[in-house]
Amino acid sequence: MDSSLLVFAADILGDTTGGLTGSKIAKYCVGYSIEYNVKIPYATYPFPKNVPNKRTALFENLKCFSDVQRTHIIKELCELPEMENNPQVGILKKKLSERTGSTTKNSVDAKIIAKTQHWLASYPRALKSYEQAIEKFENGEYQRNTLDDMRFSLEMLIKDLLGNERSLENNKNDLGTQLKQKNVSSEFRNMVTTLITYFCSYQNDHVKHNDDIKENELEYTIEFTSTLMKFLIKTLG
Structure with a gap:
């Protein structure tokens, strides 16, 4: 953004x-600060x-969050009851969709x-590859590379959680x-290890045959991998 x-x-x-009032701005920003573990200057x-x-x-508080986090925060603030009578909010939501590509048919x-x-x-190694995957997906390019990055991100996370390089x-x-x-x-x-088995097979097969990947399948893969990562970190981190 x-x-x-x-x-x-x-x-x-x-x-x-x-x-929003100044007190509401502080209140909501603090909530997001806690949710995303991000320090803000005006709490x-x-x-x-x-x-x-x-x-x-x-503005200064929003600057502290990542692009994806900012987009989510702004969208949620636009939906607050106190904003429903502000005609400018509709314009903001439209511009946000245009700039971030959130109006695409498939968006994570x-x-x-x-x-x-x-x-x-x-887990910086995993985070770097994860953000590369999301950027490529949102830009609608390098679908196979997006899948590669998601796999590498999951692989790096599990390596760090288990303390090995397998x-x-x-x-x-x-x-x-x-x-x-x-x-x-x-x-x-068994569900976790089976998901990983099928993920590896799916990724390897597309790399081997250099196949195009269906966008809705890629979207789902990103979302279930994201959920799996969260579970593993909360359980083993």
Whole structure:
């Protein structure tokens, strides 16, 4: 998200007449700060005297979040009851969709992405590949590379969680053992390792034959991999 759109969003959401109050801006920003574990400069109201207005406070707070997180936050703020009578909100939502490509037929859930980025923050190798995959998918390019990046991200995460450098396929048994030690049910352990088996097979097959990948399949793969990553981090991290 470029700075001009961020300024535009802050101006509308923090507008004196039709926007959020200063206390509401602080309240909501603190909520997102806690949700995504992101530090923000203006968490209390009244804001410091060196802050000219609430729009500036909102803008500076939003700058601290990732692009995906900002998009999700702005979309949620637009849906607040106190914003429903502001005609500028519709314009903001339209511009947000145009700039972020969220009007495409298949778009990965922004909230899932934002939460996954939060969970991966302590695993930089996995996070880097994950963000590369999302960028390629949202730009509608390099579908096979997107799948490669998602697999590599999952592989790096599991390596870090297990403390070894084995391949994804060769870590399935150790992963199952670690999950068992955490009292994860046998049915769920089997589901996790089976998902990884099919994911590897799916990715390897498309690489081998250089096939195009259906966009809806790729979207689903990103979302279930994101959910799996969150589970593994919460369980083993």
